[in-house]
Amino acid sequence: MAGRLKAPTGRYGGKSAEERQAERRRRFLDAALQLFGDSPGYRGTTVAALSEAAGLSTRQFYEEFRTLEDVLAALHLEVNGWAEAALLAAAAESENLPLAERATAIFRAYAGNVTADPRRIRITFVEIIGVSAPMEKQRLARRARWIDLVCAEVAAAVARGEAAPRDYRLAVTAFIGSVNGLLHDWSAGWVDATLDEVVDELVRILLGILQPSGPPLAGA
Structure with missing residues (x-):
């Protein structure tokens, strides 16, 4: 993949695009701390599993990270x-x-x-x-x-x-x-x-x- 997908802009649910992006990123990192730092570990985790643990979609993952x-x-x-x-x-x-x-x-x-x-x-x-x-x-x-x-x-x-x-x-x-x-x-x-x-x-x-x-x- 050449780069991240573009995240939507504008306000939604009272939050700016930047605030929503920061919240999504935080949820992915929190989920990664659990999966990478416990079980199954970094090498046993997939994008789909991390997205599910974060309560987000794989599309949203690629809006925040490449890999x-x-x-x-x-x-x-x-x-x-x-x-x-x-x-x-x-x-x-x-x-x-x-x-x-x-x-x-x-x-x-x-x-x-x-x-x-x-x-x-x-x-x-x-x-x-x-x-x-x-x-x-x-x-x-x-x-x-x-x-x-x-x-x-x-x-x-x-x-x-x-x-x-x-x-x-x-x-x-x-x-x-x-x-x-x-x-x-x-x-x-x-x-x-x-x-x-x-x-x-x-x-x-x-x-x-x-x-x-x-x-x-x-x-x-």
Whole structure:
């Protein structure tokens, strides 16, 4: 299909065309969160099934999206956006706290948001893997944004004298991998710990990066 079908214009039922379009899009995304994030998953969902779950027609689907992959891409960005908003709000509220307390508040907010709904975990860490080259590009770009956010917090810690000045990007990249892996494994029931314990362990890892104890490595 070359592109989306044109949606009708004008007011209907007291709503503008833009409002009706936004409502339809929201219904498709909500239905996708349920089907992609639970059962049958992204690969087991058809346009017809998604449209039925949204209470809309396939014609209306193609007015909003070209493919199911477009829906997954939009949902992946939205779920990450929710988590980022929670993280930034916590960072602003804890700006004047000591490093350990600030890091705990930030990662508790992030973890609480992303694990609040198991479907978000699956969209973030499972369903997006191996879909296509464009989706992999989006996944890596979104991970790079998380790395940038943590690097910005680390830079602020350096400016306050809470961490030694150096290039932390490689270490933060490894840390983000730990965050993703541990939260996924915890949500899957493979980690016998509470969410607070998981967050505390992640904070200890970060503080170990910023405030290492013991002698430096040979050649450092």
